Amino acid sequence: MLLGSIEAGGTKFICAVGNKKYETIDCERIPTTTPDETLEKAVKYFKQFKDLESISISSFGPIELRKDAKKYGYITETPKIGWSDVNFLGTMKQHFDLPIYWTTDVNGSVYGEYINLKKQNSKINSIVYYTVGTGVGAGIIFNGKFLGDLGHPEMGHIKLKRHPDDLDFDGICPYHKDCLEGLVSGPTFEARLGKKGFEVPITNHVWDIMAYYVAQAALQATLTIRPNCIIFGGGVVNEKFLDKIRFEFTKMMNGYVNVGNVNKYIRKPSISENGSATIGNFALAKSLLS
Amino acid sequence: MLLGSIEAGGTKFICAVGNKKYETIDCERIPTTTPDETLEKAVKYFKQFKDLESISISSFGPIELRKDAKKYGYITETPKIGWSDVNFLGTMKQHFDLPIYWTTDVNGSVYGEYINLKKQNSKINSIVYYTVGTGVGAGIIFNGKFLGDLGHPEMGHIKLKRHPDDLDFDGICPYHKDCLEGLVSGPTFEARLGKKGFEVPITNHVWDIMAYYVAQAALQATLTIRPNCIIFGGGVVNEKFLDKIRFEFTKMMNGYVNVGNVNKYIRKPSISENGSATIGNFALAKSLLS
Numbered sequence: 408m409l410l411g412s413i414e415a416g417g418t419k420f421i422c423a424v425g426n427k428k429y430e431t432i433d434c435e436r437i438p439t440t441t442p443d444e445t446l447e448k449a450v451k452y453f454k455q456f457k458d459l460e461s462i463s464i465s466s467f468g469p470i471e472l473r474k475d476a477k478k479y480g481y482i483t484e485t486p487k488i489g490w491s492d493v494n495f496l497g498t499m500k501q502h503f504d505l506p507i508y509w510t511t512d513v514n515g516s517v518y519g520e521y522i523n524l525k526k527q528n529s530k531i532n533s534i535v536y537y538t539v540g541t542g543v544g545a546g547i548i549f550n551g552k553f554l555g556d557l558g559h560p561e562m563g564h565i566k567l568k569r570h571p572d573d574l575d576f577d578g579i580c581p582y583h584k585d586c587l588e589g590l591v592s593g594p595t596f597e598a599r600l601g602k603k604g605f606e607v608p609i610t611n612h613v614w615d616i617m618a619y620y621v622a623q624a625a626l627q628a629t630l631t632i633r634p635n636c637i638i639f640g641g642g643v644v645n646e647k648f649l650d651k652i653r654f655e656f657t658k659m660m661n662g663y664v665n666v667g668n669v670n671k672y673i674r675k676p677s678i679s680e681n682g683s684a685t686i687g688n689f690a691l692a693k694s695l696l697s
Numbered sequence: 698m699l700l701g702s703i704e705a706g707g708t709k710f711i712c713a714v715g716n717k718k719y720e721t722i723d724c725e726r727i728p729t730t731t732p733d734e735t736l737e738k739a740v741k742y743f744k745q746f747k748d749l750e751s752i753s754i755s756s757f758g759p760i761e762l763r764k765d766a767k768k769y770g771y772i773t774e775t776p777k778i779g780w781s782d783v784n785f786l787g788t789m790k791q792h793f794d795l796p797i798y799w800t801t802d803v804n805g806s807v808y809g810e811y812i813n814l815k816k817q818n819s820k821i822n823s824i825v826y827y828t829v830g831t832g833v834g835a836g837i838i839f840n841g842k843f844l845g846d847l848g849h850p851e852m853g854h855i856k857l858k859r860h861p862d863d864l865d866f867d868g869i870c871p872y873h874k875d876c877l878e879g880l881v882s883g884p885t886f887e888a889r890l891g892k893k894g895f896e897v898p899i900t901n902h903v904w905d906i907m908a909y910y911v912a913q914a915a916l917q918a919t920l921t922i923r924p925n926c927i928i929f930g931g932g933v934v935n936e937k938f939l940d941k942i943r944f945e946f947t948k949m950m951n952g953y954v955n956v957g958n959v960n961k962y963i964r965k966p967s968i969s970e971n972g973s974a975t976i977g978n979f980a981l982a983k984s985l986l987s
Contacts, residue, residue, distance in 0.1 A: 545921075547921070549839065549844060550842070552840070554839060554921075554922065554923075555922075555923045557923040557925065557956070558923045558954065559923070560920060560921055560922075560923065561920040561923075561953070561954055562917075562920050562921050563920075564920055564953055565916065565917045565920055565921075566857065566858040566913045566916060566917070566949065567856065567857075567858060568856040568857060568858060568859060568875070569858060569859070582951050582952070582953045583949070583951060583953070585858070623856045626854075626855065626856060627852075627855045627856070627917055627921070628921070630850060630851040630852050630853075630854055630855055631835075631837070631844075631850055631852050631855075631917070631918070631921055631922070632844065632845075632850075632921070633844075633845045633847040633848045633849070633850065633851075634847070635847065659856065659873070661872050661873060662872070663851070663854055663872045663873070664848065664851055666847070
């Protein structure tokens with residue numbers, strides 16, 4: 408029995424097959440070019456595996472995931488050129504007569520973390536996962552299920568209290584300017600400092616400012632969802648930045664709600680090398696078979 | 698068959714009994730004085746009804762609602778004098794050998810709205826309910842169940858982008874100063890203007906400022922939960938204020954996520970005369986019997 412995983416990102420598709428223990432047996436990275444070319448390569452990849460029983464796709468978005476919607480399975484209006492209004496799930500279904508799970512990239516990641524953390528602690532029930540990279544996305548597991556009824560969470564676009572030392576920065580979100588994504592996504596380094604993020608030392612005050620915003624996101628998620636933990640992944644996140652986020656979070660919360668050990672509560676992914684989405688997809692693919 | 702409801706507020710307890718159609722058969726208002734006196738009167742009230750089969754309590758808080766917690770059923774650390782660390786549920790259980798449901802005041806209200814709206818539209822699955830009064834509370838139904846794993850939502854304490862005309866106002870929350878509650882709860886009228894809210898005409902700019910904040914709460918709830926609708930109740934809310942909130946919400950969202958008709962999406966309770974919690978309690982009490 409083999410399970411298929413597509414982690415569809417804006418720069419690459421990670422296609423993988425795994426066994427029922429969620430161990431990866433084979434993996435291929437496909438650069439994200441045009442939809443036709445990229446999806447054709449993905450189809451060709453999975454055609455190699457005769458024992459494939461189901462597939463799960465976790466895709467960049469926004470995507471349509473309401474099953475009763477006309478465009479269920481589509482990538483909808485995305486800033487990624489050429490990829491708006493693409494029938495991703497439908498294309499895969501044309502080539503594979505298999506059950507196929509369809510969800511967002513961050514939902515794939517949060518599900519992988521849920522599976523892995525639950526192995527370590529069976530009481531884990533609810534997780535919020537933020538990815539802070541080119542954009543800011545979020546996925547939520549509550550009682551073992553994804554949150555989002557009319558669509559998937561879009562918590563990258565919440566409003567925030569502005570840092571007093573950052574009031575001159577307008578923010579870069581094309582829809583909202585100074586929403587979370589407009590203030591802390593990777594490209595904000597260039598917008599604020601004219602440098603790439605990896606060139607900006609952690610001693611630069613901009614990291615404190617960004618931690619102030621990300622901590623507000625953690626605060627809001629805490630006060631809304633009351634989850635077991637909040638995970639931060641994505642290219643912008645590193646351990647020292649997480650420490651700053653924990654510091655700001657603790658200060659803002661001011662003892663109002665007890666989240667236990669903040670080092671365990673606000674954490675990086677438990678699965679290394681960005682592997683959360685692949686594990687999540689294997690588990691979601693398997694869930695279609697039971 | 699009779700169902701019991703206690704809507705326990707900081708100024709009064711509304712005790713009621715109803716039938717299985719959730720029609721109120723009898724009702725009594727008990728002023729909230731000391732815990733001993735108030736709970737004794739509540740017990741005496743329900744003792745009159747021999748056919749009572751179950752009770753639901755929706756209480757002001759914060760309350761402990763984790764069933765495995767030592768203080769499950771308690772009002773925990775509340776600013777209401779004399780009411781911290783009160784074993785509300787335990788006291789009721791001493792006097793009634795009946796199943797008793799235990800939840801927050803706003804959860805009672807959101808459940809009543811869920812029951813009522815679902816009668817009108819079976820597709821209703823998820824509702825966010827904010828009460829804006831002496832404090833700001835929130836309750837969330839998702840897929841027919843309450844949200845909140847480590848405790849109930851505390852969305853009254855989220856941080857917000859400050860309105861440019863309100864930067865001199867510090868906010869009045871004893872924990873967070875300028876969280877949502879610290880900026881829009883009823884007592885902020887006196888803090889800002891030296892007048893009670895009912896004395897402040899809707900033409901006063903302070904209503905626009907407050908709408909700007911409440912709209913952010915609606916925005917965050919939308920981007921996090923993607924609910925079917927958001928309901929605002931409580932003493933501060935009126936129809937003209939709701940119009941201002943809708944206006945600010947639509948401007949902030951800027952078309953990013955489609956919520957349908959905003960007049961239906963952001964709305965006041967469907968059950969009149971603050972009756973939502975009583976209906977919710979009847980339904981929750983009944984749920985214990987099936």
